[in-house]
Amino acid sequence: MEAPQKKFVATQVLLPIAYGSEETEVVTLVDVFRGGGALVKVASVENDIQIECSSGVKFVADTFISDCESQIFDLVVLPGGMPGLERLQDCKVLRKITEAHAKEGRLYGSSSEASAVVLEKWGLLKGCQVDGMVTTSQGLGLTLDFSLSIAEQLFGKKILNEELSSLMVPRGWNKCEVAKEEYNVDDWSLQNIPQVLVPIANRSDEMEIVVVVDVLRRAKANVVVASVEDSLEIVAARGTKIVADRLFKDAILSNYDFIHLPGGWYGAQKLGSTEQLIDLLREHAESNKAYGVVCAAAVMLDTKGLLKGKKATTHPHYSNKLSDQSSVNVRVVIDGKLITSFGTGSTMEYALSIVEKLFGMERANEVAEAMAFSYP
Template sequence: MHSINFKRQGGMPGSARLRDCDVLRKITCRQAEENSLYGAICAAPAVSLLPWGLLKKKKVSRGLTTSRGPGTSYQFALSLAEQLFGESVAKEVAELMLMRTDDDNAAKKEFNKVEWSVGHHTPSVLVPIVHGSEEIEVVTVVDILRRAKAKVIVASVEKSLEVLASQGTKIVADILIGDAQESPYDLIILPGGTAGAQRLSKSRILKKLLKEQNSAKRIYGAVYSSLAILQKQGLLKDKRTTAHPSVLVKLKDEEINGAKVDIDGKLITSEVLATVTDFALAIVSKLFGNGRARSVAEGLVFEYPKECM
């Protein structure tokens, strides 16, 4: 039986609160003493582990894994998976996420370039979610856009605000989709997740919102399996997109490119959850400019694509 993999999340205020939890300190120190797995990311190594004496050279456990920031969280998690389950499992997960070790594909391709002008107000973004939505995509998009100072509304298409995402993570939305239809949004983003996309596609309110978004020439986009929702509504017609290989069969009549992120006019698409950080930063760049996108990327410890500088 595997030892507990006790991971400490980063974020300065959060790390400080974790540091002050005596129960947590005892659990983590016991992990270190037993040479069991534990880890910390972002600010947590310095803010939590250091005061607990767990970063002193003579006390560092062989089970300790640390990482620099949110932009390195995929590699951090895969390292933990490899230690828990072996290299083959970690490799399999990385392949499912379409994580690349090279730069074969461009980070972003843009066609029919137009300005994403939203006037003088703060850009508003709607992210609808359901049971089965891909949590990495939801949280990453919402987090990065809020860091950029966009107004992001997460709307549940279920009967309750709380949804159970694809890997069992509970996410609490801001509002229900019925309440979301009372206001227009500068941008609507559909997160993926196979089961989630199927549930999203059944929402009459969401179909109406997407139709209005297109008619008003406002911005919309999707990640991974949710591209099929746009395709079904005719919102990909004569547009260039990028897509996960498993979705290509559903988009056989569309023009597919190999970039991590594709922008065609006021449509933006991305392949899969491993490219969602690039996707969210591309949105920030279009809404606020490269300067703010680069600043957000630096805060995440994520390498901003050179082609965007």
Template sequence: MESLSCLVLKPSPPTRLFFPPRIPQMALPGSTFGFPPSMDYQLPITTAKLALKPIRASTSTVPTTPSTTSTVASSPTAASTKKALVPIGFGTEEMEAVILVDVLRRAGAEVTVASVEPQLEVHASGGTKLVADTRISTCSDRVFDLVALPGGMPGSAQLRDCEILKKITSKQAEEKRLYGGISTAPAVTLLPWGLLKRKRTTCHPAFFDRLPTFWAVKSNIQVSGELTTSQGPGTSFLFALALVEQLFGESVAREIGELLFMHSADDKPRKEEFNKVDWAVSHTPRVLVPVANGSEEIEIVTIVDILRRAKVDVVVASVEKSVKILASQGVKIIADKLIGDAAGSIYDLIILPGGVAGTGQLQKSRILKKLLKEQDAAGRMLGAVCSSLTVLHKHGLLKEKKATAHPSAITELSNPVDGPKVVIDGKLITSMGLATVSDFALAIVSKFFGHARARSVAEGLVFEYPRS
């Protein structure tokens, strides 16, 4: 019988914790990859930039149809597929959960997203509605190569109180298979289960004082035997890549890092702005994020989560016939409403996420086309990431604007800017997509509210952001 502790519904929506500025990182030497499974290794923020060369323009990072098993060329065969469990609950941090699932699936892992609630639909901490693949009760007798816990509150408490998940993870540790947690999960979930004993551990700075003093480490990533821990949403890509390396090896982790644009770009600016104009509004900014089957889940969730943290009113609208979306790497997301229902409102900014299949669906939407043209005619802001620049191009909305995009789409731009992750030209903001969308979303926060607000949000994410 399924434990009653897994069946408790919370009547009120999840709330954000206030996270103080992150603790300064320890600048220890070391490479990005090569975590020995039997040794401790910590990755501080000063060495967290991956020295990877940019992806070739002809390479596409997303499938043409939604898939739960998109892999890189060097991924293992089906016979050696690694199995991973990512549990979610009411109040789970959506960036951490979705980035974990997305990156692991890109590497070739068979990822099961399991709900610890009685229903599959889970309201994440920032308001995103995710749909799990199954309930945790169906996973009790399965063997996983990895159990990875996202953080978020009260999500970590929900995971902690699930007896089935506790047994699965405890068995994972006993049998010396990989397990880990990010953000609040190490302190709130793994610690009460007794799974941090004699393990060097890190977690979100706001919960750092809960960790055993001698074993607590102030680093973005900490690998201690079979246990891997990390600090927060802003370190989710590094956390996921550390797990990919342990499952599949350094070459696969490096290839995935390239696909995600996790390459070092210290010699180029994070952001470039042309024809600067003021974006400030006298009301709470309203932002529309249209989505479709095949849209990039990393981009949807990261943009929405960060903007909502900054107190932006964000509406996620489906251009499909249903609000239920199957994103490019198989993550299931429920939009707030259909695009037709969203069309009656005025938005300060409309942002198009990427994804090859999703971009095609966005381009077909007549309602969205009308909204975009009205937005442009009214002199309001537009944004696009990854491959979605092609939608603006097809509708004649780029004109001579400076912009950037995914390498596979940048040839369609009349005035491309090479180098920066984010390009702003007047009231148009664009990004390469994938791992660059945190910078993209924070740039929007800065334009609406100022740099101080953007930096405050970045600190809560444990995301390195310039002081000025």
């Protein structure tokens, strides 16, 4: 007789969001925990299921916080961002859930200002970065490290080291990596406010969309997120529902100084099959306008001939697919008006490098400092 199979119970994570929550923190938390196999519920504390975050990125939550009141979670984690934190703090249902969660000795945490604004005022913070069942983070720029720290507690070191770190490629993941290289140095500076286009598709990588949009908007670029699908709402690689600003067919009626393509293998293939987008990228390359890609999107560009004669990098899982592999161990590569990035974990470095090229090092340092991120 066959032994009964043990039923697998997935880790349950609650991630509440509000108007003005910090989008980079939200997607980083979702990406890491879902990458580790957790079931993450993104719950709106508002009366609307669609939430506009602090830099204007719009998410569609999975559920309302009221629907989570009777559920038991392994982790409750709060993102930062103002005025989102004040709205989280004022949510009676969320406070009730979190207080009961803490009383039962379950894991909870907060990113950046959420510690002082919410947990401290609820009497749930002891003031340490990692203290028993409480994990906190000092700022937005440390959200990936914060998420991976909690992931180690949730899933163990084996999953962290063998799966999550190799997937996310955070700083320090591989000691032989080079941080950044630049070839054929070119001037990207503009007289006007940079106009940036970010095309997205179903299964595009959410962090590689949102981190770039967040950073460039903080630098005061005008960023348009455009869906190549039939609707504004797309479902990203880890299931995050993102609402674009425009449909791509409408967005391309305007002119852009920079085009950013996120990775995510299947999302990149969809972008690559959008003929108008590829034509636009070819026009950019021929006109010596700047464009960039993260992770798997570099492989797609290579197949379209848009990396010809250029140094580029991509995720280690895909590096053998690039025609020129001489720079694949570099986290960020700039060659003339093309910039490519290693993977999800180097997206912040990539985004700040774009800010540096468009606005100068002083602006890049200002944005990085505001996010508590060490750059360069």
